[in-house]
Amino acid sequence: MIFVNLFVTFFFIGLFGFGGGYGMLSLIQGEVVHHWHWMTTSEFTDIVAISQMTPGPIGINSATYCGFTAVHNAGYGYSMSVVGSALATFALMLPSIILMILISRLFIKYMNTQAVQSVFAGLRPAVVGLLGAATLLLMTRENFSSPDENPWQFWISVALFAATFIGTKILKINPIRMILYSAVAGLVLLY
Structure with missing residues (x-):
């Protein structure tokens, strides 16, 4: 079924x-x-x-x-x-x-x-x-945590989000590079 x-x-x-x-x-x-x-x-x-x-x-x-x-x-x-x-x-x-x-x-x-x-x-x-809805649906507690539960993870997640946005939109860094940079930063900072 x-x-x-x-x-x-x-x-x-x-x-x-x-x-x-x-x-x-x-x-x-x-x-x-x-x-x-x-x-x-x-x-x-x-x-x-x-x-x-x-x-x-x-x-x-x-x-x-x-x-x-x-x-x-x-x-x-x-x-x-x-x-x-x-x-x-x-x-x-x-x-x-x-x-x-x-x-x-x-x-x-x-x-x-x-x-x-x-x-x-x-x-x-x-x-x-639809694109805006997809973005908002991914901004969940699982992805960003919350300032009450884990402030460190929340603010690092927000900083990575902002850095990735600025890197791809303003500095015109290749999105693949930004994904790799964010993955490394996430591994180093969040764990």
Whole structure:
């Protein structure tokens, strides 16, 4: 039964996940953590971190790791977890494949019409909202702690967040380098 739920869940995420992988993160978290309880928030945060570091789109990588983790946490073995991983990935990509096949010819023919331009103008704010929601959903106690529980971890986490933002946005440091710098700083300062 988990395989059917996994397929349907990721199919609908792929169908309604506008804005790319980062826009899908809040949808994925809402389904796999809060709705189905296939994993904890901490596990999902680890999945997002791994998905960002591995090659490929973050949405596809997240689906792959979530499928594996969901089936593994349900008590199935390694081989069935790999099937769950492949199933979630395929289900996430399937709506895009179907839609691209169906609308590619129509889009080329009508892409300069006012109706199509209006649709894209309406989707832009929704994409920004989904990206903002993904950011806010990752700002949890598991990631930052709290000033009451562990002030050292909280302020170091906030400092790393600010340094990474400034490094990538203002100083234009390569994001991969910033990930590596943050990983080293996290290991040195938090443990």
